Amino acid sequence: MKKSLGAQTLLHPTPVIVVGTYDTAGRPNAMTAAWAGICCSQPPCIGVALRRATYTHENILHRRAFTVSVPSRDQVRLVDYLGMVSGRAVDKFRVTGLTPTRSLLVDAPYVEEFPLVLECRLYRNVELGLHTLFVGEIVDVKADPRILDDQGHTDPERFRPLSYAPDTQSYYELGGFVARAFAVGQELTLQPPDPHVA
Amino acid sequence: MKKSLGAQTLLHPTPVIVVGTYDTAGRPNAMTAAWAGICCSQPPCIGVALRRATYTHENILHRRAFTVSVPSRDQVRLVDYLGMVSGRAVDKFRVTGLTPTRSLLVDAPYVEEFPLVLECRLYRNVELGLHTLFVGEIVDVKADPRILDDQGHTDPERFRPLSYAPDTQSYYELGGFVARAFAVGQELTLQPPDPHVA
Numbered sequence: 001m002k003k004s005l006g007a008q009t010l011l012h013p014t015p016v017i018v019v020g021t022y023d024t025a026g027r028p029n030a031m032t033a034a035w036a037g038i039c040c041s042q043p044p045c046i047g048v049a050l051r052r053a054t055y056t057h058e059n060i061l062h063r064r065a066f067t068v069s070v071p072s073r074d075q076v077r078l079v080d081y082l083g084m085v086s087g088r089a090v091d092k093f094r095v096t097g098l099t100p101t102r103s104l105l106v107d108a109p110y111v112e113e114f115p116l117v118l119e120c121r122l123y124r125n126v127e128l129g130l131h132t133l134f135v136g137e138i139v140d141v142k143a144d145p146r147i148l149d150d151q152g153h154t155d156p157e158r159f160r161p162l163s164y165a166p167d168t169q170s171y172y173e174l175g176g177f178v179a180r181a182f183a184v185g186q187e188l189t190l191q192p193p194d195p196h197v198a
Numbered sequence: 199m200k201k202s203l204g205a206q207t208l209l210h211p212t213p214v215i216v217v218g219t220y221d222t223a224g225r226p227n228a229m230t231a232a233w234a235g236i237c238c239s240q241p242p243c244i245g246v247a248l249r250r251a252t253y254t255h256e257n258i259l260h261r262r263a264f265t266v267s268v269p270s271r272d273q274v275r276l277v278d279y280l281g282m283v284s285g286r287a288v289d290k291f292r293v294t295g296l297t298p299t300r301s302l303l304v305d306a307p308y309v310e311e312f313p314l315v316l317e318c319r320l321y322r323n324v325e326l327g328l329h330t331l332f333v334g335e336i337v338d339v340k341a342d343p344r345i346l347d348d349q350g351h352t353d354p355e356r357f358r359p360l361s362y363a364p365d366t367q368s369y370y371e372l373g374g375f376v377a378r379a380f381a382v383g384q385e386l387t388l389q390p391p392d393p394h395v396a
Contacts, residue, residue, distance in 0.1 A: 002315060002340035003350075009242045010339045010352065012268060012314070012359040013211040013372050014235065037212065037235025038364070039247040040326040044207045047245060047331065049237040070210060073376050080383030095389045116210065117200060126324055128333060130240040135326060141208045142200035152201075153365040154208065161210040163361075163372055166236070167351045169380060174211050174361055175373025178271050182367060185278030191293045 005167075009035070013163030016171060018082055019048055020067035020100065020109045021059035028100035028109040030092055031056040032083030034164035035131060036068070044138040045123055049131040055087040060134050064122040065106035068136070069114035073160040073173040080171070105139050115144040115159045203365075207233070211361030214369060216280055217246055218265035218298065218307045219257035226298035226307040228290055229254040230281030232362035233329060234266070242336040243321055247329040253285040258332055262320040263304035266334070267312035271358040271371040278369070303337050313342040313357045 014034045021029050035049035046068060050057045060066050071079045078096050085092065093100050100109035103119045110117040120136025147158045160173045212232045219227050233247035244266060248255045258264050269277045276294050283290065291298050298307035301317045308315040318334025347353045358371045 003343050003346065005339040005341055005350070005352075007242050007337050008339055009236045009239055009244075009336065010314075010316070011213055011215075011234075011236055011244065011266075012352065012354045013213055013361050015209055015211055017209075035236045035238070036209075037237075037245065037247075038207045038209055038233045039235075039245060039331050040233070040329040041207055041249075042328040043326075044205050045326055045329075046207075046209065047235065047237060049235075051239075068209075076377050077383050077386070080377065080379055080381070081386035082383070084380060084383055084387055090389075095386055116208075118208070124324070124326065126322070126333075128238040128241075128243055128322065131238040131243075133237045133245065133333075135324075135331075138207065139205050141203040141206055143203055145199075145201050148201065149366075151366075152203070154203075154210065154363070155366075156210045156361070156363060156370055160373075162376065163211050163354070164379065165352070165354060168347075168349075168353075170378055171376040171382070172354055173373045173376050175358075175371045178360065178369040178371050179274050179278070180368055181278055181362065182282060183278070184369075185275050185280070185282055188275070188279035188293055189283055191288075 010166050016079060016162035016164050018069040018071060018079065018111055018114060019056050020069060020111060021056050022063055022108060023059050024062050028093055029055055029059060029087030030082050030111055032079050039135060045135050046118060046120060046138055047133050047135045049133045051131055057132060060122060063107045065108040066120050066136055067103055067108045067110035068118040069111040070116035070161050071114045073162055076162060076171055115147045116154060117142045208364050210363065214277060214360035214362050216267040216269060216277060216309055216312060217254050218267060218309060219254050220261055220306060221257050222260050226291055227253055227257060227285030228280050228309055230277050237333060243333050244316060244318060244336055245331050245333050247331045249329055255330060258320060261305045263306040264318050264334055265301055265306045265308035266316040267309040268314035268359050269312045271360055274360060274369055313345045314352060315340045
């Protein structure tokens with residue numbers, strides 16, 4: 001018997017990402033968010049939901065572009081800070097010492113020190129309520145070579161990305177490999193056909 | 199210097215969820231997905247992106263409701279299977295032996311054996327390309343008592359939810375606690391004000 005926890009924004013895992021933008025004066029800003037996820041395969045898109053009150057919200061509407069930088073668990077102190085203060089009040093790159101690298105593909109900076117980056121042009125913005133969902137078309141993904149495996153794929157165990165637990169306001173790290181998809185469940189597909197389904 | 203990996207749907211972590219629906223005949227279906235994320239705090243919403251070709255896509259449009267069940271790493275074999283075959287062709291609850299429990303709040307079933315459940319009514323559907331983004335308003339969250347901590351919050355370490363790695367088509371498990379949010383980065387907010395920002 002399950003226990004009701006009420007209507008709330010609860011999911012595990014939720015990605016901890018840092019959204020990079022330029023403001024109207026061309027100053028780089030970086031903001032941590034967790035309401036995000038891949039939302040289309042063709043075109044490849046990521047959705048990032050932001051409150052209208054944020055500086056990043058304003059910047060994306062002006063510049064029609066943003067980046068998503070995915071930090072490592074080792075960078076959690078910086079990541080947490082980037083979600084605590086507004087770029088309206090402070091130059092977060094100066095305070096953290098992080099480097100804003102200008103994307104050559106979209107009008108936005110990414111965080112050089114974070115190991116995985118998605119460069120996005122604004123594809124759609126959807127007003128949902130307190131949050132606006134910004135859907136970005138992913139025009140390139142860039143990664144530090146040290147997080148890539150022998151086949152050139154990203155290896156989460158080499159950088160331990162973070163997950164945000166909404167109900168305890170805590171960060172967790174992504175752990176170990178469990179199984180191959182479209183493989184570990186294969187034997188169940190060998191069940192005899194179901195007589196009750198046309 | 200980062201390496202370009204091309205335009206692709208890549209993010210870590212991405213949640214591994216199972217979407218529960220009824221078809222027009224009232225038969226329960228369950229489908230695994232990873233293109234999902236929280237997308238609004240008020241009203242509390244989750245976005246789940248599905249290809250038009252899926253049975254679940256059709257079911258959500260008919261029933262205007264769905265559930266999101268979050269499985270444990272121990273259930274990975276079942277979860278993988280639920281993403282490999284279509285409910286048009288087979289009764290996946292019968293094959294797996296999983297139990298479809300009727301939600302009392304929305305017109306959809308959830309997977310009784312999976313430890314965390316979100317019950318959603320369709321709030322918005324957004325055509326993006328290959329995928330439709332279904333935004334569901336979360337009307338309740340339910341959890342197995344055994345995944346709750348002493349304060350009644352979900353504890354990811356008690357059920358090890360899964361993450362999908364898109365570029366290697368692999369499942370990973372969520373790992374250990376790293377730090378408290380809005381706390382671990384606190385000391386950086388004590389930096390002196392920035393003279394370059396108004």
